[in-house]
Amino acid sequence: MDSQTARKKKVEATIVSQKQIAEQIYDLWLETELAQDAHAGQFVAVYPKNAATLLPRPISICEVDREQCRLRLVYRIAGKGTAEFSVYGSGDTLEILGVLGNGFPIEAAKDKRVFLMGGGIGIPPMLELAKELDADKHILLGYRNQDLFLQDDLGENGQVYIATEDGSVGVHGNVMDIIRVNALEADLIMACGPMPMLRAIKQYAAEKGIDAYISLEERMACGVGACLGCVCRTKEVDHHSHVHNARICTDGPVFEAREVDI
């Protein structure tokens, strides 16, 4: 999947708009040249301005507007860095590093029945994915409660199904319960979300004998494959270190589910 990787850069991006769309969830549009090379499933790393919080924060790309050179990031406040980002508004600038990682394999989904499965803050990358995929798309979204986000944008790009942990909207449970309750079938799965969800998808795909591409996350430092901080266990020997540890930032974040030991 290396072919998607364009030359990486650290650039200054200008905030076009930012608004809160759910509890702790922010919707940020940035104007940046990086939009030209960005694809579904890739990410950028955003730098806090506070020098005490040094490391860039990896944030998945939610939507790409190549014409206007804009990237949309939808993120959750998870600590000091993202809390800082949330206070900025239109006209402010942010330094970002990108475009990082390999995205979802768009061609693999052509004309297939595909589940796009997003859980929590794993939902945002499903939007650009839904826009790029030329397939029969079932979009399965898992939320904690009725505090939904991005469901309307996603609804414009495929059939959306919702599950909530508290049962307040849609299916009571998680994205796997959506499949069961609606008796859905697919030839391929593309997913991003918390680890228990990804484990369930890996197992489901194996049972059904279908391919699944899952996007992993891990604490990162460099974001470019040098520090070896963000590795995941792989079935085969990885090409970089020749052990069984692929780098999520550069070999991923999207992996074929059967390739990774999660």
Add this chain to the structure above:
Amino acid sequence: MNTKVTIAGVTLSNPVMTASGTFGSGMEYSDFVDLNRLGAVVTKGVANVPWQGNPTPRVAETYGGMLNAIGLQNPGIDVFVERDIPFLQKYDTKIIVNVCGKTVKDYVEVVERLADEPVDMLEINVSCPNVKEGAIAFGQKPESLYDITSQIKKKAKQPVIMKLSPNVTDIAEMARAAEAAGADALSMINTITGMKIDIHRRKFALANKTGGLSGPAIKPVAVRMVYQASHAVKIPIIGMGGIANAEDAIEFLLAGASAVAVGAMNFVNPYAAVEVVEGIEAYMERYGIEDVTELIGAVEER
């Protein structure tokens, strides 16, 4: 203007290197920096065989710095010789290979394997705090440091840099032990052992519990240790620890370092290493300094 420095007979185009473990073998950062502009690339530690490294999480941010416990994941010397050395040879920079091992025999095996390779210097990692065997185990007592240094010196064809740990009581004593055993140069400091706890989950931030602290937070400790060591030994010192820009690098030179390395700050600013090279040149111009070596140890004592 002369920016060249000579360390153990090896002349570098300028005194700026990359710190081991923060720059791979240069491939990942060649998108950002022209490796030809660097005095040397110091590679990620390489052992005789591939090392798996530690479980994740391996990194955690701390105030003005970061902790890491990668555990020296590396592909082993065979892949390194076939892939990484040929890559670096394409550039006009010196190649310094960082060597790690669990036993003295492991280190010696790598050192012997590199004897006929186009490598300019060896940096011996006796200071990584994140592995259970080897590394720091050799770098915290003067006798063990003396022993491993002299055994490596017997076999090494290239000049040997011993990379020292700050996790010791008396850095001058360690520096003297390495020098007495025949080390050609010293590099310091490796990371300072630290710990971070997530109070909400009541868990360690790193799977390894402890990790090595790096970044601007450790710079004053590093400058102090370089200063103390430079007064204890005659061999050159490569200074590192939180260098983010040329001002930081010059501080190390004035403290007594003959060269410097940019480490964790590569992660923060992938252009940092070359910016330090350019910033040193600008500083020399501003103060009318003809030769960068004039700065080495040039802090005024009164």
